[in-house]
Amino acid sequence: MKKLPIGIQTFSEIINENYCYVDKTRIIYELINSGKYFFLSRPRRFGKSLLIDTIKDLFEGRDKLFKGLWIENKWDFSQKYPVIKIDFGAGVFKKREELKERIFFVLKENQSKLGIDCETQTLTSNYFEELITKISAKYGERVIILIDEYDKPILDNIEEPMIAQQMREELKNLYSVLKSTDAYIKFVMLTGVSKFSKVSLFSGLNNLRDITIDERFSAICGYTQNDLEAVFKEYLVDVDLDKVRLWYNGYSWLGENVYNPFDILLFLDSPGKEYKNYWFETGSPTFLLKLLKERKYYIPEFEEIRAGEELIGAFDVDFIEPAALLFQTGYLTIKDKRQIGARIEYKLTYPNLEVKSSLNNYILFYLNKDAQIKENTQSRVYEAIENLDFE
Incomplete structure (x- = not known):
């Protein structure tokens, strides 16, 4: 092996x-x-x-x-x-x-x-x-x-x-x-x-x-479903592939969806194939959370953010657009694309369960430092997590 x-x-x-x-x-x-x-x-x-x-x-x-x-x-x-x-x-x-x-x-x-x-x-x-x-x-x-x-x-x-x-x-x-x-x-x-x-x-x-x-x-980095099943076949005995897909697949750059390779490797290496937030735990999005709070982003809206090419295409030190940062850092991915007249619009959403649950929990923890918004935020965040849809 x-x-x-x-x-x-x-x-x-x-x-x-x-x-x-x-x-x-x-x-x-x-x-x-x-x-x-x-x-x-x-x-x-x-x-x-x-x-x-x-x-x-x-x-x-x-x-x-x-x-x-x-x-x-x-x-x-x-x-x-x-x-x-x-x-x-x-x-x-x-x-x-x-x-x-x-x-x-x-x-x-x-x-x-x-x-x-x-x-x-x-x-x-x-x-x-x-x-x-x-x-x-x-x-x-x-x-x-x-x-x-x-x-x-x-x-x-x-x-x-x-x-x-x-x-x-x-x-x-x-x-x-x-x-x-x-x-x-x-x-x-x-x-x-x-x-x-x-x-x-x-x-x-x-x-x-x-x-x-x-x-x-789109698949030049990351693992496709075929990559996973062909290359890591010996590691996938008795593994629920649907559950693996739910947790770690879902990244899209308009082509075939791919898995986060870091997640897959650590998952396959773990005793008993444990489903954990491997990728998310390697980096804390503190700056991102500060930015979201500053711009007053309503967190459950991450289920569906619509953004034009100019919004997700680039950012600069002088002005950072939260949607661009969320997309480029891997906390959101492309769900679909449509053209409205001369405008190209993308629908962004969470790529998978790992990112969705981890980011929302992290945001909840961060916002809990402000006691007055704790209760309102908590119910909204967990309602969003419950309504999970990655299709």
Whole structure:
């Protein structure tokens, strides 16, 4: 029986160490062959880092890792490309200078790995630009640029707008280089939790394609029903699949619904297959609750929020729309979509029982600090939970 890849974000480790792997290479292949600049937003712990690492190994031509996978005979592994990988997942930065140091360190790591000598010895946009152009010249190929958790330095400071704005400006300097070095770039992929507006963070990079709500790539992260039953079959003996679906499925980005992979792995690993709020318990949405309280959101309305593209599409440090934050962080998902004249409207709702019960309980606990609204809130929240409908 293959092992469950709990916390494993390195593709080569999953393949070489006999872990279960859900093959996403067909979707990755379609993505790479459909354009050049891509952006993907998914909730935390949804497999974004593994996706980035898989793409890296693919472009580096590590053919042995892909034996038996869909892409094995579709990809030209003899064609190898140099890869710059930037990951902001490690550490929390409270000063712009700390972020600059981290960026410089990561770029120096890439420089060393690829055997490049750069004249620029301080972090400026010129350094990143020089690195890209020299890598391309040395290898005679255009460069692959993969950026994981592109927004984490901003989100870590979202409760302190001044610091968040400084982080945004520093990242904007870094990402602006992608436009000026376009001729030296083969493929770019950025992943994160949130979607900041192009104007605020990707000024000039008008060709960055957002695949967050694109049915063709909706299952690029997360497990489909078929993924679950095929890859984890040995772990599902005597498991009530309908109950698993109720608890952990339901995430939708207009394509097939998917399971939260973090939930599934911990559920399958638990003694007696215990239904718990695994994903929710890894992060407390304190800032979100403060925002909901400030904007006077009526909690049971989360059963059905209607929002236009502009509402769920992006937010910024200067103004955060609760519906956008709820959707992008995974507390709400798309139930359906309709077009009214020139307007596209989405219906948002809870993805599953875990999120619905956990978020409402957490909100109830948070609001209980205000005794005068305790009774009114409690009855409304539990009525909403009772009227459960994920179809």
